[in-house]
Amino acid sequence: MTCIVLYCRPGFEKECGAEIQEKAAWNEAFGYIEILKKQGIVLYHLYNAEDGEKLIEKLPLKRLIFARQWFLSLTDRIELPSTNRVEAIVEALGTEWQYVDLRMETADTNDGKALSKFCRKLAVPLRQALRKNKIMTEQGDNDGANLHALFLSGQEVILGYSLGHNSSPHHMGIPRLKFPNQAPSRSTLKLDEAFLYFIPKKQWESRLCSGLKAVDLGAAPGGWTYQLVRRGMMVSAVDNGPMAESLMDTGQVKHYMADGFKFVPSKLNVYWLVCDMIESPKRVAKLMVKWLLHGYCKEAMFNLKLPPKGRYQEVVQDMQLIKDAFSDAGVQYELYAKHLYYDREEVTVHARLLSPAPLAKT
Numbered sequence: 001m002t003c004i005v006l007y008c009r010p011g012f013e014k015e016c017g018a019e020i021q022e023k024a025a026w027n028e029a030f031g032y033i034e035i036l037k038k039q040g041i042v043l044y045h046l047y048n049a050e051d052g053e054k055l056i057e058k059l060p061l062k063r064l065i066f067a068r069q070w071f072l073s074l075t076d077r078i079e080l081p082s083t084n085r086v087e088a089i090v091e092a093l094g095t096e097w098q099y100v101d102l103r104m105e106t107a108d109t110n111d112g113k114a115l116s117k118f119c120r121k122l123a124v125p126l127r128q129a130l131r132k133n134k135i136m137t138e139q140g141d142n143d144g145a146n147l148h149a150l151f152l153s154g155q156e157v158i159l160g161y162s163l164g165h166n167s168s169p170h171h172m173g174i175p176r177l178k179f180p181n182q183a184p185s186r187s188t189l190k191l192d193e194a195f196l197y198f199i200p201k202k203q204w205e206s207r208l209c210s211g212l213k214a215v216d217l218g219a220a221p222g223g224w225t226y227q228l229v230r231r232g233m234m235v236s237a238v239d240n241g242p243m244a245e246s247l248m249d250t251g252q253v254k255h256y257m258a259d260g261f262k263f264v265p266s267k268l269n270v271y272w273l274v275c276d277m278i279e280s281p282k283r284v285a286k287l288m289v290k291w292l293l294h295g296y297c298k299e300a301m302f303n304l305k306l307p308p309k310g311r312y313q314e315v316v317q318d319m320q321l322i323k324d325a326f327s328d329a330g331v332q333y334e335l336y337a338k339h340l341y342y343d344r345e346e347v348t349v350h351a352r353l354l355s356p357a358p359l360a361k362t
C-alpha cells in the first residue's frame, strides 16, 4: 500500500499525523495514519495510490508545520537478507525511474543514531550499484527526484522518493548548525535556523543585512539579539532580565527594561520584530498582528509556545487568528509556521505584509 512517510520531532507524531490527514483531505486524498511512537516517524497510508503523487506535488512541504521532511513510498517494508542487501534494494527499485540523490535515513532516536553508522557504510556500495544500474544519475539536479531509504532496522527498509523542489535539502529536514561560542544562550540556534528556513538566501542581502533596525521582545540573555547583532543590525532588546555584557559592549544594542506587550517603537523605522517571550500563544499572535498592521515592523519572526495538550489545535487557532486579522484589514501577506529542529515545545512563525500597513501613522 502506498504511503507518505513524514519525519517530525519525536513525541510530535500525533500532531504531524493530524496535520497531514487534514491537509491531505483538503486535496481530496484520504487515508489512515500509522505512528511510530517516539521515533519521529508517521506513515500516512493512502486508500488510493495515485493520490500520493498528487500530494507530494501539490501540497507544499512548507505548508506542513510539524513535518520536517517527507517522501512517497515506492515499496512496503522490505525484509532485507543478512547478505546481499545492496542487490535486494536494487532489485526492489527496478530500472524504470532515475534519481539524483540517495538519502539514507533512520528514526531520530538513539537506536536510529546507532543504525545510521550501518547506513553510512552501506551507502557506499549502494550508491555504486545504483549508478551502475543507471538508477542514480551522475549529475546532481536540484529539481530531480531524491531516493529515500528509511531503515527501520538493519533488516527492514522502506524505499521511496521526494521531489527536489518540494522537500527539504537537509538530511531528514535537519540543518546542522554550529553553536557560536560567543552567543549567550542556546536559543540562538532557533533564530539562526528560522532565518535559514524562512528567508531565501538570495534575499539575505536586503532582508537580513547590516544597518537594519530590529526589536527583540523577551530578549534576555540575548541569544536572538546575538543573531541580529552578528548580521550588523541595531537592536532594541526588551526584557526585564539582564542582557549579556558582551552584547551590550558591541554598541549595537539598547536594552529596555520594559513589558514586551507595552513597548512601542518611537519611530516607524524597525525592519525586524523578533519575539521569544514565554507567554500565551494567542496573546503573542495578537501582538504580532498589531505590530505588522501598525507598521511598527516590516517582518516578524516569533515563537508560539505550545500547551501540553491540544498542541495542533492551538497552532491552528493561533494561525487562524492571524489570518483573520490580516483578511479583515484587507492586506496581502506571507505567513508560515514550522516546528523547527532547534524548537522544542514551540513553533516558529514568520509573517510579513506584502501590501502597506493600513494602520501606520506617518
Ligand SMILES: C[S@@+](CC[C@H](N)C(=O)[O-])C[C@H]1O[C@@H](n2cnc3c(N)ncnc32)[C@H](O)[C@@H]1O
Pocket: 184, 185, 186, 187, 188, 217, 218, 219, 220, 221, 222, 223, 224, 225, 238, 239, 240, 241, 258, 259, 260, 261, 276, 277, 278, 279
Ligand atoms: C525563552 S527566554 C528568551 C531567550 C532569548 N530569546 C535568548 O535567545 O536568549 C524568554 C524571555 O522572555 C521574557 N519575557 C517574558 N514575558 C515578558 C514580557 N511580558 N515582557 C518582556 N519580556 C518578557 C523573560 O524575561 C525571558 O527572558
